[in-house]
Amino acid sequence: SDVEALRDMFEKGGWTAAVDLPASLCYERLMKAYPKAKVIHTERKSAEQWWNSASNSIMIVGTIFPYNIFYNRIPFFRTHKAMSDAMWSRVLGGKNVTVDDDDFPQAYKAEFLAAYEANNARVRKVVPRKRLLIQDHSKGWTDLCTFLNKEVPDIPYPHVNTLNDFYKFANNVAMKVAFGVTFAFAVFVLAVKKLMSLLTNNNKIKES
Secondary structure: OHHHHHHHHHHHHOOOOOOOOOHHHHHHHHHHHOOOOOEEEEOOOOHHHHHHHHOOOOOOHHHOOOHHHHHHHOHHHHHHHHHHHHHHHHHOOOOOOOOOOOOOOHHHHHHHHHHHHHHHHHHHHHOOHHHEEEEOHHHOOHHHHHHHOOOOOOOOOOOOOOHHHHHHHHHHHHHHHHHHHHHHHHHHHHHHHHHHHHHHHHHHHHHO
């Protein structure tokens, strides 16, 4: 079953927690797999605020250069694209969508906003109150540490993964992939030239 498969995956990987998409799409199954697990849920001040962030970052990464090329050329990125398409389709209730669709994600804005609101409502409905924390980042560590029965760490509450952080990370990955592809191509060209040189020399020896 899905529940058993999730439990098996987590135990083989040695994982004790999961965060963000796509794991958050499986929270109900994870709750069944781990009946004592706690759920930490975050909500933006409004669906529009969430949309402004998501539609300018994770939703469009596959549509911008050079990722739009990577997604159709490099095996890892093709697999990532398949996961992203399945993920956004699941968010919209099983509707078949892909980042290749015209004007994605703007064409589905109303549906994504409705799905966001519906998800927040369902989390509050299905997760028992004792197992649920609606984390308000403006309150810092206090509620989170109390919920997890942990001491408050002596470090500032983090504020990371902003849009600027996202684009810096995306650009860094793109540069490394582009360098890797260029290097591999250069090695291939040199290898071909070397092989052609050896064949040419070998033919000259035979002719002599």
